[in-house]
Amino acid sequence: MDIFWIKAIIVLVIFGLSLVVAMYSTWAERKVAGYMQDRPGPNRAGWGGLLQPLADAGKMFFKEDFIPAQANKWLFIAGPCLAMLTALLSSAVVPFGDTIIVGSDEVQVQGIEVNIGILWVFGIVSLGVYGVMVGGWASNNKFSLLGAIRAASQNISYELAMGLSLIAVIMMTGSLSVRDIINTQHGGSWNLLYQPLGFIIFLTCAFAECNRTPFDLPECEAELIGGYHTEYSSMKLGFYLFAEYINMFVSSCVVSALYFGGFNYPFMDKVAEALGNDATGHNIATAIGFGVFFMKALFFVFFFMWVRWTLPRFRYDQLMNLGWRSLIPLAILNIVVTGIGLMFEIRWFSWVAVVIIVGVALVQAAMKPKAARGILEAAPVR
């Protein structure tokens, strides 16, 4: 078989998997919500409500597709399409597994392996805001426009901190390729152990980039009715929601690739040895790695949901302050400390940054007057 067709099949499988995962994320989200709120969640369609996503898709397709009279028709249609397109593009460089051997060819389980992999994800994420902005503007609705503007400013703000937190990982690896980043984490030396601060910053920014709670201000229903998709109905709304779940899955994949070793797992060399060196053994080892990667990614999808049903939404000024005044300086500090660590060849050195920050935070909390402590900082000091 030609190497081109193997690659095409891999790309199609990745494409299909991200759609299926996004589809069942909607089901899982409602199940998790149900569990956390002590109710069953969807349980009518199929076993445990497993057919619910299909029923939802059917409902979405057959609902009336409404376009407001004063809306800009073409951009109104383009909005959800752009959101979907950018969501699907970003998984192109994520290595889902090691290589598979077919005949004499060794093919990587990945869309494209480029030496700028992680920047590609970053570039597509920065384009992702257009879907929301175009849709929100074209709706010709004040609430939609406000939602779109919120989404845009939030995404731009958090992109900076995200990029800065990535730089520390890139510095430690010396490569922009996601596969190289994963390969350097081989043998249990996951980046999480060396970049704890970077991981927290990256994860927070991933939440903000996906517009997930606690940063879901673009669609904050208490203030903006529905945000940028107020005017949308039928499958166009479905595309927006679906794009969010795909983004969630892709960012989970990226987090597990960057910080959790990707398809690496403990004792993988011994497993590979036991399976043998021939093509079948290698392919089975790759399949196990693929499964491990998927488990990690799905855990983070669950983490997104866990946070959604645990934390309340931020206020808009809190969101901006967190992004600009906390995360960006922290990310810069992380870069500096990682750089010092690299200079003296101490890999775990960025834990020093964590210690410094925790120390500073404790001192600040202790110095504050008692009335101003706690979550309700906005409350007047008595």
Place this chain on the structure above:
Amino acid sequence: MPITADITWYILTALTLISALAVILVRNPMYSVLSLVLTFFLLSCHYFLLNAQFLGVVNMIVYAGAIMVLFLFVVMFLNLREYREETKNNLTKIGAFVMGLAILGAIIASIRRLQYPMPSNDQFNVTTGYVETLGDLLFRDYLLPFELVTVLFFIAMVGAIIIGKREKGERHF
């Protein structure tokens, strides 16, 4: 493979030219901004085709991703119906035409004087566009200019913040 690359190049160039023309030919500023975004994206594709992946992706992040979002911001806040008639003034049309011609003449004149080294197969190096090569150039051969440019950017950033943060009644610098 060379034939498919050729065809890709022709299609890409045609699309780039169409979207670049659309930037100046469409009436609605919103469409204009969006076609500019498309133009930047297609230019990035040109970079990818030339194996300059880093340049392509940075072009995408900085121009298509960050700067054009700000353009879109401004256009979103404009009341489009109000501003439409202003640009139809004859004087502005003539002025724009003359300026455009002058810039076109200047660009053509300067390009005619340039002697581009023509690429040849034996000089071709796959790694020319790679980020490693770029890093070597920037941080070894051109370290001082690079650092000076960063200082320049920093000054520009501070200046923008000072101008942007100044409110009525505050003292001028």
